[in-house]
Amino acid sequence: MKLLTPNSSLLTPKLALAPLAGVTTLAVREFFSDHGADLTHTEMISCAGLVRDNSKTFDMLRTSSRERDLIVQLFAPDEKILLAGAMKVREVCERFCGLGINMACPMPKITKNNCGAALLKSPATASAMVKALKSEFDLPVWVKIRKLERDIDTLNFVETLAAAGADNVCIHGRTAAQRYEGLADKNIVRLAAENFPGLISASGDVKTVEDIQNYFSFGCVCVMLARGAIANPFMFEEFHGKFRDNDERVEILIKFATRAKELSGEHKALVAMKRFAGGMLKFSQGSAEKRRLACTSTSLDEITKILRGNTSS
Ligand SMILES: Cc1cc2nc3c(=O)[nH]c(=O)nc-3n(C[C@H](O)[C@H](O)[C@H](O)COP(=O)(O)O)c2cc1C
Numbered sequence: 001m002k003l004l005t006p007n008s009s010l011l012t013p014k015l016a017l018a019p020l021a022g023v024t025t026l027a028v029r030e031f032f033s034d035h036g037a038d039l040t041h042t043e044m045i046s047c048a049g050l051v052r053d054n055s056k057t058f059d060m061l062r063t064s065s066r067e068r069d070l071i072v073q074l075f076a077p078d079e080k081i082l083l084a085g086a087m088k089v090r091e092v093c094e095r096f097c098g099l100g101i102n103m104a105c106p107m108p109k110i111t112k113n114n115c116g117a118a119l120l121k122s123p124a125t126a127s128a129m130v131k132a133l134k135s136e137f138d139l140p141v142w143v144k145i146r147k148l149e150r151d152i153d154t155l156n157f158v159e160t161l162a163a164a165g166a167d168n169v170c171i172h173g174r175t176a177a178q179r180y181e182g183l184a185d186k187n188i189v190r191l192a193a194e195n196f197p198g199l200i201s202a203s204g205d206v207k208t209v210e211d212i213q214n215y216f217s218f219g220c221v222c223v224m225l226a227r228g229a230i231a232n233p234f235m236f237e238e239f240h241g242k243f244r245d246n247d248e249r250v251e252i253l254i255k256f257a258t259r260a261k262e263l264s265g266e267h268k269a270l271v272a273m274k275r276f277a278g279g280m281l282k283f284s285q286g287s288a289e290k291r292r293l294a295c296t297s298t299s300l301d302e303i304t305k306i307l308r309g310n311t312s313s
Contacts, residue, residue: 104146
């Protein structure tokens with residue numbers, strides 16, 4: 001049986017690509033590993049699907065040697081299914097350097113099965129899940145949660161996870177009821193980072209380099225880029241002081257498209273390219289028409305021409 005390998009580099013502050021369902025595929029993770037992310041996450045992966053040997057679920061476990069530190073994020077309703085799923089992961093893959101548990105997803109198709117943010121209402125189950133992974137694996141366990149209505153409830157929940165042995169707790173400062181709307185509450189992240197030094201990661205409204213610096217200034221050990229990384233796939237590099245001109249960005253994205261096609265086929269590659277192109281063209285001057293064309297293009301060849309055309313405008 002292949003063993004997952006613990007990685008002590010997870011102990012230093014990290015700039016991470018957040019888990020994003022439907023987005024953080026292997027090609028996308030490779031892209032961000034190449035362009036400044038210290039750490040990436042898989043999409044959230046169903047333990048029930050792994051236990052049923054669902055091939056689409058197993059597909060999400062594909063990794064490559066081009067990736068840097070990688071956390072596999074799992075979701076399950078309880079510790080038994082979580083552990084069974086995590087053991088399936090261990091059977092097929094040795095590249096993960098941490099195990100993530102999703103206690104944050106607010107979508108009804110997840111919460112109705114007592115997974116994701118539904119676990120915020122069951123601290124005992126949440127605790128048992130962390131303990132189950134810690135007792136079976138010699139790997140960091142990272143839990144991602146949402147802010148609860150009251151600060152004290154959020155802090156108590158973090159304390160429960162810490163007592164169970166969680167190595168990291170990422171707080172997305174929106175309540176589950178907010179889903180992805182409204183502003184993320186950064187204050188609760190700051191409060192938690194002050195109360196639990198070395199434990200807290202931040203998520204929510206990371207749109208600029210200043211947002212990243214702000215979260216690190218609270219004492220967060222990791223800042224996770226989500227929609228901000230889609231809108232500006234070069235934000236990781238910008239954080240590290242590396243700036244590229246538009247021509248260079250376009251060529252890098254076109255290279256990404258080629259790799260994404262190789263891994264997942266033209267359709268998925270085009271969807272990913274449209275996401276990045278839409279974000280990239282959003283703020284460049286006079287690009288509304290280019291953006292419209294890119295977002296409605298029907299092939300990689302077409303979007304490539306549109307993007308290259310944009311560089312000379
Ligand atoms: C399309 C999409 C998919 C997401 N999928 C996941 C997921 O699989 N697991 C998870 O913990 N969070 C997921 N999230 C939440 C993000 O990781 C992040 O916490 C959230 O978007 C807040 O950050 P932002 O305001 O900077 O986008 C998802 C968010 C989006 C927009």
